[in-house]
Amino acid sequence: MQRIGLLTSGGDASGMNSSIRAVVRKAIYHGLEVIGIRRGYSGFIEADMGPMNLGSVADIIGRGGTILHTARSERFKTKEGRALAMENIQRFGIQGLVVIGGDGSFTGASILHQEYGIPMIGVPGTIDNDIAGTDYTIGFDTAVNTVVDAINKIRDTATSHERTFVIEVMGRNSGNIALAAGLAGGAESILIPEIPFNIEEICQKLLRGIKRGKLHSIILVAEGAASGIDIGRQVKEQIGFDTKVTILGHLQRGGTPTAFDRILAARLGAKAVELLMAGETNKMVGIKAGEIVATDLTEVIGKPSPINKNMYELAKILSI
Amino acid sequence: MQRIGLLTSGGDASGMNSSIRAVVRKAIYHGLEVIGIRRGYSGFIEADMGPMNLGSVADIIGRGGTILHTARSERFKTKEGRALAMENIQRFGIQGLVVIGGDGSFTGASILHQEYGIPMIGVPGTIDNDIAGTDYTIGFDTAVNTVVDAINKIRDTATSHERTFVIEVMGRNSGNIALAAGLAGGAESILIPEIPFNIEEICQKLLRGIKRGKLHSIILVAEGAASGIDIGRQVKEQIGFDTKVTILGHLQRGGTPTAFDRILAARLGAKAVELLMAGETNKMVGIKAGEIVATDLTEVIGKPSPINKNMYELAKILSI
Amino acid sequence: MQRIGLLTSGGDASGMNSSIRAVVRKAIYHGLEVIGIRRGYSGFIEADMGPMNLGSVADIIGRGGTILHTARSERFKTKEGRALAMENIQRFGIQGLVVIGGDGSFTGASILHQEYGIPMIGVPGTIDNDIAGTDYTIGFDTAVNTVVDAINKIRDTATSHERTFVIEVMGRNSGNIALAAGLAGGAESILIPEIPFNIEEICQKLLRGIKRGKLHSIILVAEGAASGIDIGRQVKEQIGFDTKVTILGHLQRGGTPTAFDRILAARLGAKAVELLMAGETNKMVGIKAGEIVATDLTEVIGKPSPINKNMYELAKILSI
Amino acid sequence: MQRIGLLTSGGDASGMNSSIRAVVRKAIYHGLEVIGIRRGYSGFIEADMGPMNLGSVADIIGRGGTILHTARSERFKTKEGRALAMENIQRFGIQGLVVIGGDGSFTGASILHQEYGIPMIGVPGTIDNDIAGTDYTIGFDTAVNTVVDAINKIRDTATSHERTFVIEVMGRNSGNIALAAGLAGGAESILIPEIPFNIEEICQKLLRGIKRGKLHSIILVAEGAASGIDIGRQVKEQIGFDTKVTILGHLQRGGTPTAFDRILAARLGAKAVELLMAGETNKMVGIKAGEIVATDLTEVIGKPSPINKNMYELAKILSI
CATH class of the missing domain: 3.40.50.460 (Phosphofructokinase domain)
Structure with missing residues (x-):
């Protein structure tokens, strides 16, 4: 692995930028190159992407939103759109992907992996905290x-x-x-x-x-x-x-991310790079019981993420 | 003047509590007693009022809303309602009123003054900043x-x-x-x-x-x-x-009031007490060109408070 | 268990009030009475304590510090001081204690338990997050x-x-x-x-x-x-x-506690009441891997709470 | 006037960036060009400067500090240093200066004006609010x-x-x-x-x-x-x-500037451009009684800016 691609997809969530910073710095630390893809999967299709360096992520740790922007791409949902995306991925020499987003976003990269074998790791970034495989999502x-x-x-x-x-x-x-x-x-x-x-x-x-x-x-x-x-x-x-x-x-x-979201985002982003370097794919990084873990996407996508019933009962009791 | 009444009326605005604190402390400093009336003019009619001391206003300087609460009173708009209010005002020995609120709130006390001669001073508390006679309103x-x-x-x-x-x-x-x-x-x-x-x-x-x-x-x-x-x-x-x-x-x-609103609220509240002590009535305190001033209510109620056209033009230029 | 005592001890931490609120409401919900002790263990010695009800904890969920105040007590460290404390505990009919504070605070109640058999549960409230038995402390x-x-x-x-x-x-x-x-x-x-x-x-x-x-x-x-x-x-x-x-x-x-500290404080406070009701003692409640758990004080007091070395290494890598 | 120079000097103050944005946009709106000088007067001596456009000030309205940076320059205090500065000013075709800073900063540009006739307007940016000629300073x-x-x-x-x-x-x-x-x-x-x-x-x-x-x-x-x-x-x-x-x-x-500081900064910055366009020099813009005004620097530099004694007395009374 010498060059990885990085994109944010789906609804933006505060802390995505902290995660982008971590992916870029961690990758550079290990001698990898990073290509940033703009506007989610659209960026692949339109070749709207370019190299990122330490300067690209200076001063973004505390900023809401995502400097890579995000968008829906109807074309990427078609076989022909993904073929075009893959062409650009190869043209830019990208050998693995980090996708920051929700489970819909992971599905996109997962299909790309199935079709073309490009490794991908997902980082859960969504304000809803409704993704299986992690106790908390970024934002x-x-x-x-x-x-x-x-x-x-x-x-x-x-x-x-x-x-x-x-x-x-x-x-x-x-x-x-x-x-x-x-x-x-x-x-x-x-x-x-x-x-x-x-x-x-x-x-x-x-x-x-x-x-x-x-x-x-x-x-x-x-x-x-x-x-x-x-x-x-x-x-x-x-x-x-x-x-x-x-x-x-x-x-x-x-809004500016809380300390919790910044730390979570940094840890998850760094872990995603480690997994790609270790040859892993089709996994999502997450935090479970305070530990950063990787879960197979088959246990993430479409899986329920139930609410904490104890907390619901407690809220009722405390609001008497 | 030995005993003054204090009420908040109309929509709540952040900083009203800072003003309540200033009225109470300034009055006590000068040896006056303060009766707090709860829920605006309703409190007069329902005799929902009582003495305030230094402790009543401890720890409220930074809290939004109004500890005296506020409400609309349809009854106070009737002659009979106001007669009842005046009875309670006399029963509690109140000799002057400080009303924190918008210009509708001042009208109520102003009519009471016309009908029964009880002195009143208004303090402009409303988030809209649309009251003539002051550059800024509290909130x-x-x-x-x-x-x-x-x-x-x-x-x-x-x-x-x-x-x-x-x-x-x-x-x-x-x-x-x-x-x-x-x-x-x-x-x-x-x-x-x-x-x-x-x-x-x-x-x-x-x-x-x-x-x-x-x-x-x-x-x-x-x-x-x-x-x-x-x-x-x-x-x-x-x-x-x-x-x-x-x-x-x-x-x-x-929300907690800004420093600006707290200072404005303190200065206006203190000035209102001074005016009552000086025998004034039917005035609103305000800030004009950085100075705390008093304006006759006839120049306040129903008067236009135009926007700053220069600022509007500037906003247009800067958003090119 | 019909009546429990509640105190905060050691340095104050934001969220202690949220925990006080949870203890009081949870206890009342289950039909218990709560006696609040003021100024930590000093309050026991000076009998500075009294009943708390739903109103005692109204509007404190978002306020920093502790409404029960906190102080060091040299006298409580003496056998004679604790005897006096125990007299007051009995006089007020207190049958169990919830102590919100650091591990020094738990030691005090733990000794009291050893000497007089009064059950106690600790709630970790300290900004340092250095207590064994919990992933996070309140504040x-x-x-x-x-x-x-x-x-x-x-x-x-x-x-x-x-x-x-x-x-x-x-x-x-x-x-x-x-x-x-x-x-x-x-x-x-x-x-x-x-x-x-x-x-x-x-x-x-x-x-x-x-x-x-x-x-x-x-x-x-x-x-x-x-x-x-x-x-x-x-x-x-x-x-x-x-x-x-x-x-x-x-x-x-x-400062006003973050959502994280408020939720943690609520969950831990409620759990402490449950433990007392279940006849437990000499335990500290904590959060481990997202679950609220109880740990024996022997595994808490004086035990090391090591830092996360991975996070330290990550901080180094990301600050290149 | 076709091209103006803009610098920040002295201690940074929150809102300086909002003022930079206003100067640049207002100037461009009127067809002027803006050269940004980095690191205060040092930038003149080291020719550390360059053109600013709408993009240069995108997304800075809410950011603390100053994107132009600031520094002390001992060399600019010498005649020889200023000669060098003037050379660069001419080389870059700068015909007028806007200086955002404190009264020490205005002195520098004022001497330059005396020696070389280059027009200059000062914008008061300092957290101390101790400059004569304005009720409030930016920050x-x-x-x-x-x-x-x-x-x-x-x-x-x-x-x-x-x-x-x-x-x-x-x-x-x-x-x-x-x-x-x-x-x-x-x-x-x-x-x-x-x-x-x-x-x-x-x-x-x-x-x-x-x-x-x-x-x-x-x-x-x-x-x-x-x-x-x-x-x-x-x-x-x-x-x-x-x-x-x-x-x-x-x-x-x-920290991010308050709304008050942002509005003040915008209004003062825009006014500074207007004054330069009108052929004015050696003036400081300020806010007096809610109006944006210009004051001759002779009435600003070294002049006392007394505190508000009424506010001091009021603070005493309210803290009884």
């Missing part, structure tokens, strides 16, 4: 802290006005952000796609809170569980409370 | 910094995905938050209620940006100018760009 | 983020002036904060008590950096490895570089 | 917020341990940072160079606080008034209190 800790900060701010107003607020957070298939941020922020109710909820129960809890002198409440909703606006309307219909709804949206992806 | 600087922080985060994603984002911020009648945050955050377009906008012009600017190699854009919209979702749809219709829309909502009110 | 993640934020700020100046900065951080016996923050912040050199350092090597690295065009460097020093001021002087003597030294000091303890 | 608001954040964090520990903390902040000749941050952060005592202090009075205040049940105190010291360590020692000698001392140091310069 999750930052996103959760952003949501907790928003809860803090909104609680000031909720308390001052003695009202109920609904906050909708990201998580189409996963309640991880909502669960972690709700537990950390002390949300009174947490709605996640993994666990069915009952609007009447939520309303009863609101009423019990009022009786006990509680003057405000925050209902945190993962977008995959319900729409925040729907929940607000249902609460109004059931018990007549006027709620305010905030949809945090893309605010949750960016 | 504005904090809100603007919150919006700038959101722009920073969203720009990470906008850059990584090379997309256009629309961010809707508060400001029903005022573009001050949008203008200041847009200038500070480098937004490519700023839409405010004070200045008519042209969606075609905005789209042309987006296209020119693309041509010049600009990979992302942020359109900042004050809610009073347009709905962020509408703008997103219109951009899509006109030039086919898929935009993402974020509505910051109540996030903008709370 | 560590917040402290590391504070140091990384300081590195970011100082790097702006280091870059602008093209200079070398020395930053001294906490860690008398442990390099954990320095190591994590140095890796996350991209410090050029990290000096920790666990690994001997060589000032000439550090200076050679500075010179190599200069030759390669690097315009600034940050040397991060754990107080247990060396004094920042000494390092600055030695660099000056060896290679003539004028360095600037910053000592972060007590800045590192406080 | 001051950010520095004050950084200090307030530090006070918040340290107060958590001060409260938890019931102790007195001394915090030393920047300000060799000016107490502005200490005064603003002390008022905003609620420091119990504020020591500034402009007003003599009495250690006995400070100790008496500490004792009175203790008597009244106050459990902690923060003494904020501008470095120009005393050394924090000295104050700590004196308090110990006089009344036996063990204090902890934190020296914030260079932490105060960097």
Whole structure:
């Protein structure tokens, strides 16, 4: 292995740049060359790529987003698109790939490996923390802290006005952000796609809170569980409370990464380079029980990553 | 003057607590007593009030919202409601009022003064910065910094995905938050209620940006100018760009106040006490050209507070 | 078990309040009563304690420090002091103790258990992350983020002036904060008590950096490895570089806890209550490989908690 | 005027980059060319300079420090050094200068103007806010917020341990940072160079606080008034209190600029370009009473910029 390719793909996540920096520096340390591919798999097809050196990754450790940019590529999903990609990979002398992204992104490189034998290692970068094979994904800790900060701010107003607020957070298939941020922020109710909820129960809890002198409440909703606006309307219909709804949206992806995400990103990126150097392929690096490990992609792609039920129960108990 | 009443009214704004602390401590320093009224004018009607001392305001200098809470009171708008309020004011021996809030809040106390002669001084606390008689209102600087922080985060994603984002911020009648945050955050377009906008012009600017190699854009919209979702749809219709829309909502009110808001709040609160002690009434304290001044309410209520056109022009020039 | 006592002891750490909240709410949920002891073991001796309810822990989830306060108690180290403490424990009907603090704090309660049989469970709260039996202590993640934020700020100046900065951080016996923050912040050199350092090597690295065009460097020093001021002087003597030294000091303890610390604090606090209810004693709760576990105090007190050597090596490689 | 030179000089201040961006964009908007000079006046002597375009200032609006770097130049203080500088200025076709820095920095360009007639405009960028002719300097608001954040964090520990903390902040000749941050952060005592202090009075205040049940105190010291360590020692000698001392140091310069500093920086930078275009010279731009104004350098350099005594008195009253 003398030259590796590096790309970010899928939704951006804070810490991706810290991981890019680690891949580049670790590779250079071991005498490898790195080619950065811009805009995900599109960059392969359009030959939008070039060499990276120590200077390419100077001063990016603390910046959100990804300097390599990211995009969806419909063409890469076709056999003909991948053939074109492979041509460019060969033209640039790339002998192995590091793909930072979600499990959809790993699938792309995995198919390329099947078809053309080019080794690839995946690095889990997504704010949702819903990938099997790792306890944490890059960007999750930052996103959760952003949501907790928003809860803090909104609680000031909720308390001052003695009202109920609904906050909708990201998580189409996963309640991880909502669960972690709700537990950390002390949300009174947490709605996640993994666990069915009952609007009447939520309303009863609101009423019990009022009786006990509680003057405000925050209902945190993962977008995959319900729409925040729907929940607000249902609460109004059931018990007549006027709620305010905030949809945090893309605010949750960016911002300077937390120390946790930077360290995770550095460790995972460096491990990916080691694996390629050791001749491995079709694996994803991850953190399990504090150790950096590699998991075969067959145990990652399409596998469930269940939420922590204990944490869900605890959040309920602590929000009495 | 031996005993003054203090209330917060209208929407909460970060820094109100710093102002409450200043009113209470300044009053106590001069030997006055302070009665805190809870939940705005409702507290008068329901006699929901009580004495405040140094301990009441310990450890609140850095907390968002208002420890006195705030609420709308329909009853206070009736003559009968105000009669009840005045009864309680007399029962508690209150001889003068400090009202922290917006110009609607000042109107309430002003009518009470007209009807019953009780002196009142207003302190401008609202994130919109749209009150005549002061260069800055309490809460504005904090809100603007919150919006700038959101722009920073969203720009990470906008850059990584090379997309256009629309961010809707508060400001029903005022573009001050949008203008200041847009200038500070480098937004490519700023839409405010004070200045008519042209969606075609905005789209042309987006296209020119693309041509010049600009990979992302942020359109900042004050809610009073347009709905962020509408703008997103219109951009899509006109030039086919898929935009993402974020509505910051109540996030903008709370959070720990900035140093600027804390200092402003302290100075204004202290001045309000001085004015009551000097026998003044029907005035609002404010900051003008760095000096703390008092303005007659007749020059405040219902008066326009125009935006700074130079800043608007500058924002345009700098976002080329 | 009907009534438990709760105290914080040793240096304060951000997240202790989140843990206090969890202990109180979890206990009340299970029908237990909680007595809060103020100022660590002093509170036992001076009977400075009282019942806590849901209201006692309202609105503390996001606040640094500890509402129960903390102090050193020389008297508690004497047999007579502990006898007095035990009298008060009995007088207040306390049947089990939760102690949030470091391993010195656990020793105190452990001796009390030996002498009087009162059950106790320890919760690791210290910014140093140097306690055996847990992968993370409460307050560590917040402290590391504070140091990384300081590195970011100082790097702006280091870059602008093209200079070398020395930053001294906490860690008398442990390099954990320095190591994590140095890796996350991209410090050029990290000096920790666990690994001997060589000032000439550090200076050679500075010179190599200069030759390669690097315009600034940050040397991060754990107080247990060396004094920042000494390092600055030695660099000056060896290679003539004028360095600037910053000592972060007590800045590192406080501040609103990160989401990570809040969640950890909540989980550990709740587990401590469960253990007391299950009749356990002389254990410390901790997080190991993502799971909340209990470890016998004999395996905690005085046991080494080695640093992660892989992370140390990685930090070196990434700072080339 | 077709081509202007731009440099930053003296200590870096957060917001300098926002000002650089405004100068470059405003100049380009009006058809001017901009030459950026690196490392302050050294860059002139070493011809370390080059053209700036829209891309040079992309993505710098929110970054601390200065992309043009800054340095002291002993050679520029000599006639021969300035002759060399002027040669390079002519070689690069520079017809006017914008200097962002403190009043020492303006002096340099002012002498150059006297000797060679090259027009120059100063932009006040320094965290100390001690320049006559402007109510605020670029970087001051950010520095004050950084200090307030530090006070918040340290107060958590001060409260938890019931102790007195001394915090030393920047300000060799000016107490502005200490005064603003002390008022905003609620420091119990504020020591500034402009007003003599009495250690006995400070100790008496500490004792009175203790008597009244106050459990902690923060003494904020501008470095120009005393050394924090000295104050700590004196308090110990006089009344036996063990204090902890934190020296914030260079932490105060960097970090992402606040919205206030960004807007100020943008407005001042743009105004500087306008003045050069209008044929002005030897002036400093500033903000006075909310308006952007120009002041002759003879009224700026060496002129006192007194502190706001009212604010000092208010801080005393509010910290009772």
